[in-house]
Amino acid sequence: MAPVIMAFIAMTGVAVAQGERPLVQQGKEALYQRxxxxxxxxxxxxxxxxxxxxxxxxxxxxxVYERRDxxxxxxxxxxxxxxGSITGWLRGVEAVDWNQTLTVAFRDPAExxxxxxxxxxxxxxxxxxxxxxxxxxxxxxxxxxxxxxxxPVVAIQPDQYVDIRRDFYLMPILEHEDVLVDGRESRLxxxxxxxxxxxxxxxSAYSTGIVFVIDTTVSMQPYxxxxxxxxxxxxxxIQEAELDKHVDYGLVAFRxxxxxxxxxxxxxxxxxxxxxxxxxxxxxxxxVEAATVSSQGFDExxxxxxxxxxxxxxxxxxxxxxxxxxxxxxPRDGSDPLSTTGLDADALRRLAADKNIALGxxxxxxxxxxxxxxxxxxxxxxxxxxxxIGDFYYPVATGEVDRFETALTTLTDQLTAQVxxxxxxxxxxxxxxxxxxxxxxxxxxxxxxxGYGLRMRYLKEQSGSGVPSLFNAWMVDRDFDAPDExxxxxxxxxTRDQLSDLHEVLRQVLIKAEGDVSRSQHLGRMARPxxxxxHQSARRQGRLLSRAAxxxxxxxxxxxxxxxxxxxxxxxxGRIALxxxxxxxxxxxxxxxxxxxxFCLTVPRLDIPLGAKLAFVGESGSGKSTLLELLAMIxxxxxxxxxxxxxxxxxxxYDLNEAWRASDVxxxxxxxxxxxxxxxxxxxxxxxxTVRENINLSRRILHRPVEDAAEHWAERLKIMKQLDKLPAxxxxxxxxxxxxxxxxxxxxxxxxxxxxxxxxDPLNAERILSLMVGLVDEMGVTLxxxxxxxxxMQRVGLRMIEHQIDANSGHSGDSGDSGDSMQVTVAxxxx
Numbered sequence: 134m135a136p137v138i139m140a141f142i143a144m145t146g147v148a149v150a151q152g153e154r155p156l157v158q159q160g161k162e163a164l165y166q167r168x169x170x171x172x173x174x175x176x177x178x179x180x181x182x183x184x185x186x187x188x189x190x191x192x193x194x195x196x197v198y199e200r201r202d203x204x205x206x207x208x209x210x211x212x213x214x215x216x217g218s219i220t221g222w223l224r225g226v227e228a229v230d231w232n233q234t235l236t237v238a239f240r241d242p243a244e245x246x247x248x249x250x251x252x253x254x255x256x257x258x259x260x261x262x263x264x265x266x267x268x269x270x271x272x273x274x275x276x277x278x279x280x281x282x283x284x285p286v287v288a289i290q291p292d293q294y295v296d297i298r299r300d301f302y303l304m305p306i307l308e309h310e311d312v313l314v315d316g317r318e319s320r321l322x323x324x325x326x327x328x329x330x331x332x333x334x335x336x337s338a339y340s341t342g343i344v345f346v347i348d349t350t351v352s353m354q355p356y357x358x359x360x361x362x363x364x365x366x367x368x369x370x371i372q373e374a375e376l377d378k379h380v381d382y383g384l385v386a387f388r389x390x391x392x393x394x395x396x397x398x399x400x401x402x403x404x405x406x407x408x409x410x411x412x413x414x415x416x417x418x419x420x421v422e423a424a425t426v427s428s429q430g431f432d433e434x435x436x437x438x439x440x441x442x443x444x445x446x447x448x449x450x451x452x453x454x455x456x457x458x459x460x461x462x463x464p465r466d467g468s469d470p471l472s473t474t475g476l477d478a479d480a481l482r483r484l485a486a487d488k489n490i491a492l493g494x495x496x497x498x499x500x501x502x503x504x505x506x507x508x509x510x511x512x513x514x515x516x517x518x519x520x521x522i523g524d525f526y527y528p529v530a531t532g533e534v535d536r537f538e539t540a541l542t543t544l545t546d547q548l549t550a551q552v553x554x555x556x557x558x559x560x561x562x563x564x565x566x567x568x569x570x571x572x573x574x575x576x577x578x579x580x581x582x583x584g585y586g587l588r589m590r591y592l593k594e595q596s597g598s599g600v601p602s603l604f605n606a607w608m609v610d611r612d613f614d615a616p617d618e619x620x621x622x623x624x625x626x627x628t629r630d631q632l633s634d635l636h637e638v639l640r641q642v643l644i645k646a647e648g649d650v651s652r653s654q655h656l657g658r659m660a661r662p663x664x665x666x667x668h669q670s671a672r673r674q675g676r677l678l679s680r681a682a683x684x685x686x687x688x689x690x691x692x693x694x695x696x697x698x699x700x701x702x703x704x705x706x707g708r709i710a711l712x713x714x715x716x717x718x719x720x721x722x723x724x725x726x727x728x729x730x731x732f733c734l735t736v737p738r739l740d741i742p743l744g745a746k747l748a749f750v751g752e753s754g755s756g757k758s759t760l761l762e763l764l765a766m767i768x769x770x771x772x773x774x775x776x777x778x779x780x781x782x783x784x785x786x787y788d789l790n791e792a793w794r795a796s797d798v799x800x801x802x803x804x805x806x807x808x809x810x811x812x813x814x815x816x817x818x819x820x821x822x823t824v825r826e827n828i829n830l831s832r833r834i835l836h837r838p839v840e841d842a843a844e845h846w847a848e849r850l851k852i853m854k855q856l857d858k859l860p861a862x863x864x865x866x867x868x869x870x871x872x873x874x875x876x877x878x879x880x881x882x883x884x885x886x887x888x889x890x891x892x893x894d895p896l897n898a899e900r901i902l903s904l905m906v907g908l909v910d911e912m913g914v915t916l917x918x919x920x921x922x923x924x925x926m927q928r929v930g931l932r933m934i935e936h937q938i939d940a941n942s943g944h945s946g947d948s949g950d951s952g953d954s955m956q957v958t959v960a961x962x963x964x
Contacts, residue, residue, distance in 0.1 A: 153217040155196035166197040174227035180208050181837045204628030207300045235306045237621045239290050247290040250606040256285040257607045266613035290898040315616040339555035342407045342451030346382035346438040348460035348479040354423040359538040366412045368546045383407040390471040391427035395621035396426040401437050407447035431505035437473045443484050453587045454490040461497035463509035478516040483891050487922040493525035499532030520866040520897040527576050551584040714740040715915050734759050746916040748926040748933045757919035766801045769793050771869045780808040781883035810876030812886035818860040824871045825856040831879040847875035866897045883915045902929050
């Protein structure tokens with residue numbers, strides 16, 4: 134590919150004026166020197182300035198700007214990009230040259246044999262030269278059983294396919310030579326394998342944390358005593374099974390507003406934190422006592438207790454996470470004047486989902502609160518609902534203490550059994566489905582399904598992180614058993630600034646070509662394969678390509694031969710025009726007043742490149758939705774110095790400021806319907822149309838054929854069986870999938886999603902978001918999401934941009950009814 138790009142430069146005479154540039158490789162004119170840092174390497178502000186030394190991640194890559202000898206050491210002045218941004222000085226002995234910018238990627242082991250990585254070049258080369266296929270097979274069988282210290286094999290390809298969109302890794306080629314495997318041209322490669330996700334960071338062991346949130350108002354003493362008794366037995370069984378390190382419990386008590394009844398003593402009180410250990414938990418639970426005075430009415434501030442439990446930092450140490458609410462009262466909803474949180478059931482469920490916490494409720498339906506039971510049940514079922522599983526609400530009829538104790542024992546025993554099974558290494562097994570004969574059996578089945586899902590996800594993450602971390606290993610890109618097929622894929626890794634330079638080169642080529650088609654035919658024959666490869670690389674924005682991109686036909690060439698290559702280059706130039714972002718904002722302000730409160734969102738600078746995947750994150754009321762509505766041309770900014778929009782298929786930049794000044798609603802509407810897909814938090818499907826009709830709607834508006842569009846997207850998003858249903862007949866997760874399908878059906882340049890999984894349980898939220906990210910990744914669509922779920926956004930590989938509420942401003946939330954003024958500033962971002 135490099136010779137083709139150099140030919141472009143030579144023919145067009147393009148030069149990009151920039152600041153200081155890195156050193157070029159020997160014998161090259163425009164290929165820069167790059168190095169990879171070895172494990173334990175450090176950067177210095179100045180040569181040998183020990184006080185400034187800072188350790189850097191192993192296998193970090195840098196451009197080399199200067200090489201200098203000092204004493205008996207060589208030093209490299211390096212930067213993270215080629216635009217003159219100097220990072221510091223690196224010892225020469227702590228860096229290895231990486232001049233090829235080539236990487237390799239494993240193929241799917243389900244379709245071929247796993248690749249071996251050797252410690253020594255000579256060992257592997259001898260096997261290849263002797264055609265010793267039996268020796269290679271023998272070493273592979275040994276490595277599958279476990280790599281031993283005396284084996285020449287240092288690692289083997291993971292046994293599951295590594296999806297680089299989620300488990301991103303890098304295998305740069307440090308050296309290569311041509312060899313023959315069974316008469317086929319092959320490559321012997323020296324590589325470093327660089328997983329960008331440490332398996333130890335995922336989790337060291339499958340562990341479970343459970344926090345009880347207990348109502349301690351005046352009527353609750355019998356249930357507090359029963360909980361104490363159950364937990365003493367639970368901890369005895371945990372210690373007997375030696376599961377102390379795999380399961381732990383916490384305890385939060387709640388009552389009600391002390392502003393109305395001060396004698397209650399507290400709204401919430403944490404008696405035991407996760408991680409405190411068995412002895413402290415048991416001693417602290419013995420101290421819990423019911424209040425001696427009554428609170429007002431039949432509702433208590435249960436949501437304050439749950440909120441307190443959710444915000445515990447100790448959750449990070451546990452993989453399976455549960456909060457169990459025990460109460461005989463209804464909750465104070467966020468609209469209740471005595472609520473201390475202002476949160477409702479949906480908001481709390483989203484907060485829990487952000488930390489992958491499952492919520493369960495034991496509702497003690499005592500006769501004294503009969504009038505309140507219906508309201509409480511509705512709230513608690515909504516609070517504890519998990520899509521595809523159901524709610525974790527268990528009503529204890531007439532509040533019988535014995536029935537409550539039996540149910541609590543069943544729950545804790547079942548969760549402990551799941552931990553025991555995980556600790557023993559037994560594979561997850563899901564109980565066969567059967568008709569539940571009681572509400573307790575229904576609860577058990579739901580716990581079983583949730584536990585099975587958690588175990589399967591845990592095992593997948595463990596295996597997905599199995600890319601070996603090595604600095605120097607040798608492999609061959611063909612397999613003896615299938616020599617006709619490559620065992621590895623070689624790829625070019627391009628950075629954004631390289632793509633931006635390449636875009637300028639292509640633009641100049643197109644200008645020259647327009648006036649002389651005959652002269653361009655030779656260039657066309659040369660440029661077409663390069664254009665396809667660049668198009669594929671650009672869609673990943675400098676990241677390695679996915680299998681889906683390799684399988685998808687990149688460009689549809691048609692027409693006369695003299696026109697085909699020009700069409701291809703035009704598409705490529707449009708797709709990789711990273712120097713001209715899809716959105717370009719400067720000093721954009723949106724302010725408004727509501728309910729006596731003033732809100733102001735400020736965007737000093739925001740450049741969003743084509744194909745980017747961004748998440749604007751922040752708390753409720755921080756202006757995330759406002760920013761998305763500005764980008765979607767729904768809201769008009771109060772002030773704007775620059776607001777440019779250039780979709781992938783457009784030749785020029787649309788000046789949205791001009792459209793707003795002219796009140797050209799037709800142009801704004803056309804741009805929005807043609808180039809933007811929008812997913813609302815609630816889905817936003819039209820209730821009187823079927824799913825099929827909803828999906829086809831965006832195409833019909835643009836007068837495009839529908840044909841099998843709905844079926845295509847329904848299959849991709851796993852809702853084929855729902856096509857002829859109305860939205861009201863779908864689950865929350867199914868509605869969101871349908872909304873995503875509708876937003877993508879007209880092939881937009883940009884997909885905007887406002888909290889798209891906020892109403893979905895944690896397991897399905899990640900599943901839906903991963904589907905969406907995978908689809909836009911394949912299509913080359915720019916993805917912009919708003920979310921409060923930092924962890925989820927990080928897991929699916931989105932770049933996060935924070936909304937910062939200015940320290941001196943009040944925070945009135947989304948409703949803005951407190952009379953406060955809130956100023957929110959989006960970070961100065963050139964994405």
